[in-house]
Amino acid sequence: MGIQERKEREKEARKEEILSAAIGVFSERSLSDATMDEIAEKAELSKGTLYLYYKSKEDLYLEFIHHGMKTLLQMFEVIATSNKSTLEKIIALGDVYNAFFREHRPLFRSFHYFSNPQFQLNASEEMKNQCAVQSDQLWNMVTDMFQDAQEKGLIRKDIDPRETGVIFWSSSNALLMRIDYEDERWKTLHGIDLRKTLELSNRLLFESILTPEGKALFKKLPSRKQEHAS
DSSP states (O other): HHHHHHHHHHHHHHHHHHHHHHHHHTTTTTTTTHHHHHHEEEEEEHHHHHHHHHHHHHHHHHHHHHHHHHHHHHHHHHHHHHSOHHHHHHHHHHHHHHHHHHOOOOHHHHGGGGGHHHHHHHHHHHHHHHHHHHHHHHHHHHHHHHHHHHTTSOOOSSSSSHHHHHHHHHHHHHHHHHHHHHHHHHHHOOOHHHHHHHHHHHHHHHHHOOOOOHHHHHHHHHHHHHHHHO
């Protein structure tokens, strides 16, 4: 192994150590509460060393967001490359996003910082672009599935696949954020199970974009037939 190659591997290993420490800290504290001192201590490095790899706490947090997007992308890829039918894949995307929310709650919360104006001011263009590329990959994967369904005559021709993805994402996010912070309050005060509400919302939205052929196939899916029987 050459000297340059060894240095590059050592640099990447150090970045992994820093990211691992940051994930631990950001999973327990918000961006505003976490400090570089705390991350440096957890990584067993000097704070100065952290700044050799990341220009600011916001850049390190963007690395945390990037890690979250990468995790979600890997979960989506499992669905995209599966043998499921087109409609089953789209439905599974919602299930996977819910699983991501349950299993990686801090990463889910981190996504909402990305659009914060103050956060955008303090983060570097390099790190923002890195996250933007990852975000585009996620959107393209979702859009491709809706596009495929539309080309097969399962989704109405008068809707745009990208707009449809935004609608589904926005609706799911709004309810998941309420589940995150207000789940018990809605159950206690209003008798509403927000998780069931999310399932209902996704089903109603999905049925609204299907063609008659798509609706017929949708009703034949195993989960749909079980609902109909009950």
